[in-house]
Amino acid sequence: MADRTNAPNRPPTVTVRGKAVRVRTIGFVVLAGLAIWFIAANTASTEIHLWIPTVTLPLWLVLAVTLVVGAALGWYLSRRRLPRE
Incomplete structure (x- = not known):
């Protein structure tokens, strides 16, 4: 990482x-790597309480x-903000 190009x-x-x-x-890439690492580090089971049932799933x-x-x-909301032509 040497040169920064900031053309108009x-x-x-x-x-x-x-x-x-870019x-x-x-x-x-950094955030995706951190998310994957965080997901891989949490392997215990957990209970998820929905409105009626309770299910046990891996975290x-x-x-x-x-x-x-x-x-x-996030993708959907970013597409909604784009100007329509």
Whole structure:
């Protein structure tokens, strides 16, 4: 990570091994790695209380489903904010 390129109307990038990589991409990879590590570290079973039933599931599965639902909601909301043409 040596050169920073901040040209007008272009997203900020960092040069990594001779390739321009967006700073947002690096942040996404770091956060995804931390999420995967956190999910893998929590392997115990837990009880989930729904309205009527109570189910016992591995905590990693609960965390993974929560991550996927959160990512889907974030994607959906970001698409709604885009200007329509």
